[in-house]
Amino acid sequence: MIKAKNRSGAVTAVGAMSGTSLDGVDVAEVTTDGHDIFGFGATGYRGYSAEEHSVLRAALGKWHQAEGLEAAFEVVQRAHVEALAEMATDIVGFHGQTLAHEPRGRGTHQMGDGAALAEALGKTVVWDFRSSDVELGGEGAPLAPFFHHACARYLGYERPVAFLNLGGVGNITFADPRIVAPEAEGAVLAFDTGPANAPINDLCNERLGKPYDAGGALARQGTVETGALELFLADPYFYRIPPKSLDRDAFAEMRELVLELSDADAAATLTGMVAASVLQGMDHAPEPPVEVLVTGGGRHNPVMMQMLAAALDCPVRNIDDTGLNGDMLEAQAFGYLAVRVARGLPTSCPSTTGVRAAVGGGIVSRPSR
Structure with missing residues (x-):
């Protein structure tokens, strides 16, 4: 049962998210005071055309001053203006499109x-959420953990619960709702578990000309190659103490590990790698969670969900079963974070990104009109 809370100071914000799967822009409303969540509202989606997808895909891995980014920039800006135009709110959380992420090197892109978006929409836009965190020694990712913690409290959990997001990359948040402030010690621990849908999508695109393994149909026909799985798990990343984060293409060698396999066996093996990386990540849980709530596109893959359920020692549940919208959770997260930034509240802390101290990232841009 969700307890009634004091709504004083609550506003309705819209978050906009374009993930590494490059399928489109999600937009979603959340009503919050920056601490508690009071409810969720309208959602929307603006898909990328095949041509736009190709343009964005060609820009992956490029940094700010690289050549040939103009077309990708136009796609990102146009898609977000169109996705947000009909949303009735005065504040927008704009994540942008991640092209490259190297917190221990060149930073994050x-x-x-956001300033141009604010002018186009005539609304306040909060953006560039990651840079401040990286500048202060953090990984810049994941950024949804404070929102996950608020969701755990919104749903009425009384013991720690895990939020597992399976997008292009997998990330997990262990949230303890018994601790009110997300930046307080012990409230959250978060990190990227490993690759998720990105390598499977790439396999389907390269071999079959399909954007993803719909319903896990290809993986269901195959068998996991244990030798490739063992080589994958030998990667040093899995032995690093969190917090830690990944770029979409950080495990590019996965392609080599399944190169000689049939399409079905390759898909099954890559799917098995996702489940195995989550299992490795569970070793870092401060306390066993009561359940794992799965969000992101991976929850629509029944083979992936079955592998997770078989691998983990606690219940694995599609987050939609709680009444939340797993397709819109990341967009909602950036609406929530936008309000926190606007009100001077932290958006990350040492246990989420490894930043030296709790920090509130983000730039607030207001329209001139």
Whole structure:
């Protein structure tokens, strides 16, 4: 049962998210005061055309000053203006499009101009959420953990619960709702577990000309190659103490590990790698969670969900079963974070990104009109 809370100071914000799967822009409303969540509202989606997808895909891995980014920039800006135009709100959380992420090297690159978006929409836009975190020694990702913690409290959990997001990359948040402030010690621990849908999508695109393994149909026909799985799990990333984060293409060698396999066996093996990486990540849980709530596109893959259920020692549940919208959770997260930034509240802390101290990232851009 969700307890009634004081709504004083609550506003309705819209978050906009374009993930590494490059399928389109999700937009979603959340009503919050920056601490508690009071409810969720309208949602929307603006898909990328095949041509736009190709343009964005060609820009992946490029940094700010690279040549040939103009077309990708135009796609990102146009898609977000169109997705947000009909949303009735005065504040927008704009994530942008991640092209490259190397926190221990060149930093992070989220394509998009929030100031230009604010002018186009006539609304306040909060953007560039990751840079401040990286500048202070953090990984810049994941950024949804504070929102996950608020969701755990919104749903009425009384013991720790895990939120597993399976997008292009997998990330997990262990949230303890008994601790009210997300930046407080012990409230959250978060990190990227490993690759998720990105390598499977790439396999389907390269071998079959399909964007993804719909319903896990290809993986269901195959068998996991245990030798490839063992080589994958030998990667040093899995032995690093969190917090830690990944770029979409950080495990490019996965392609080599399944190169000689049939399409079905390759898909099954890549799917098995996702489940195995989550199992490795569970070793870092401060306390066993009561259940794992799965969000992101991976929850629509029944083979992936079955592998997770077989691998983990706690219940694995599609987050939609709680009444939340797993397709819109990341967009909602950036609406929530936008309000926190606007009100001077932190958006990350040492246990989420490894940043030296709790920090509130983001730039607030207001329209001139």
